[in-house]
Amino acid sequence: MAVNDQPNAGVGSGGVRQRSRASIERRILEAAESVFAEAGFNGATTAEIARRAAIPKANLHYYFNTKEELYQQVLTGIVSTWLHTADEITADADPARALAHYITAKIELAREQPIPSRVFANEIIHGAPHLGSYLGTELRAWVDAKAKVIRGWIAAGKMREIDPKHLLFMIWASTQTYADFASQISAVLGKEQLSPQDYKAVARQVTEIILRGCGLTPPAQ
Amino acid sequence: MAVNDQPNAGVGSGGVRQRSRASIERRILEAAESVFAEAGFNGATTAEIARRAAIPKANLHYYFNTKEELYQQVLTGIVSTWLHTADEITADADPARALAHYITAKIELAREQPIPSRVFANEIIHGAPHLGSYLGTELRAWVDAKAKVIRGWIAAGKMREIDPKHLLFMIWASTQTYADFASQISAVLGKEQLSPQDYKAVARQVTEIILRGCGLTPPAQ
DNA sequence: AAAAAACTTGATCATTCGGTCAGAAAAATC
DNA sequence: GATTTTTCTGACCGAATGATCAAGTTTTTT
Incomplete structure (x- = not known):
């Protein structure tokens, strides 16, 4: 048994x-x-x-x-947590609001749960030897679906023409860096750790740069 | 002896x-x-x-x-390679050109030398236990100096008011993700590896988004 | 309360790893 | 060409690690 x-x-x-x-x-x-x-x-x-x-x-x-x-159970837990952070990115949503919400939520997650994020990042850096086919199947399908939504926004003239997938990669990178590379950021800023206000400011700046970069107007604070 | x-x-x-x-x-x-x-x-x-x-x-x-x-020698080699990638970010440079050059150079580096980048990223993720005081001294001084240059650009009205250090973090993240998380990106895009054209397109898009996000006009291709 | 199932744990094992060592081989020096 | 220095290598060692096992204890079931 x-x-x-x-x-x-x-x-x-x-x-x-x-x-x-x-x-x-x-x-x-x-x-x-x-x-x-x-x-x-x-x-x-x-x-x-x-x-x-x-x-x-x-x-x-x-x-x-x-x-x-x-290890597998830890990875599975992280992944299932992450799958539903971009639920607001839908065809009929307002791009500026949806993207701002996504970026803010990702920064929040980086602040609240940096540890699982680092486990996942570590796995990816080493070539994802324990992730099986997840990246090429489930995550790929997820990205395809979100990319399709964003392409719809572009076709509707709601935002500038950009490559949706690389935009997503940029959002992932810009937000998760505050979880994965926290030790570097803390050391460079000379702070033991970032304050909630710091994270809020980061979320605002990342949102502003990316939205303006997409030809969108950031929602008022 | x-x-x-x-x-x-x-x-x-x-x-x-x-x-x-x-x-x-x-x-x-x-x-x-x-x-x-x-x-x-x-x-x-x-x-x-x-x-x-x-x-x-x-x-x-x-x-x-x-x-x-x-390991120390490997890390040292990487660091010394990286210190001189932003030499164009100087007080009297044109912000758009300087930042565009920096982003493009970083993407190039991610394409040409992803392996050292991953060693460094791995070290940071795990809290930089082998880096001694490097992050808090040399790298911090480097960032302080570059941030001062950018603040000068802002004071001269050459670009929108943003936090220079978090802008640098965003550039690091958005470019190095193509080295550190290459396995994820390849799997999601369904490509064995990105082509030189892909990297060129990435450099252009990242540059455009960040420059527009800073209120700058990207230089013509 | 007897029997069964689930849980706990110290002791132990085989393997792997970083590092050492003695001595051989090769090269440089005189 | 003899001596010294440098380079090379198989064999080996102690420590650490993932995993096992047998013998317990506790809880549940009947």
Whole structure:
């Protein structure tokens, strides 16, 4: 029997165990997230993850058979979080408002959840060896769909003619740099970390530059 | 005696050895560069570096005592390459031309030398544990100087009022994403790799968006 | 309360890794 | 050509790591 089969599956009264299992798995995943972000997949050790989760290493391997499986779950969690950040980019939306909302949301995410972002960035930098076909299938389809929306905006004369996909890459880069390269930005600015006001100013400036660059007028603050 | 002391230092006729040493050290550094880029510092193994350099591992440790020393040399090489890419950003330059030149040069660099860029990016993502004080001293001074130039442009009414440092961060992010996250971009675009024309188009679009975003008129192609 | 299932954990193993070492080979120096 | 210096290399070592296992404890089920 596989050690990770759902215990008490379908048992209505068996809630305590399930809650406990979910709780400890979440604790392990959070610990893993931070260790993977700091050291990458290769540098991360199950011992360190177990230490941060405050459990013996053998117990960690009871919940997650291999380090690879743990890493996969972390990546999956990040990806599923990210898929719905651009929901406002739709055919009938106002381009300026939709893009401004997207950029602001991405900067917010960089501020609130920099750690998963770094795990993902690390994975991409090393050629995405653990992501399987995700980039070329799901993410590609997502980008194709959003690009189609933006091309629709352009065709309707709502914005200047630009390449939609490279615009998306530019938005990703300009926003995620505040999560992925935070150590560089902090050091260069001489600040331990950016304040909420800093992030707000960043969101405003990035939004302004990109919208004006697309021939749009940024919405009033 | 330290094993890496320069042999025949100052001996005019000892050129062959020196050339040979320089040549093999370069081969090792190139091998190390690619391994560090693919696996990060922790994931890289001296055995794999030696294999790619086509020498026994013990011989690698003859030229570079520790993996750390090898990594430091790789990082140092990258940094010194990067320091002079924005030489055109000077007080009396035309902002549009200077920024356009900088962005184009950075995209070129992303195309020609993506591997060192990835080593550096990896280092930053993990909190720059091997970079010592470089970010907070030299790079910070560099950014301060360039920011001062840009602030001068703004004061002279040559461009819209923006935060110069975050503009630089945005340029770094938008250009280096084509080196650091190349695997993601290729997969999403469904191309094995971008063509020179693709890079040219990217440089043009990034330049246009950023310059217009700064209230500047992009120079004609 | 007995039996079964789920969970916990210290001890342990095989493998891998960075680095060392002694001695051989090659080159330079005299 | 003898001596010294530099370069090369297989064999080896201690430490760290991912994973396992057997023997427990706790919880659930009957």
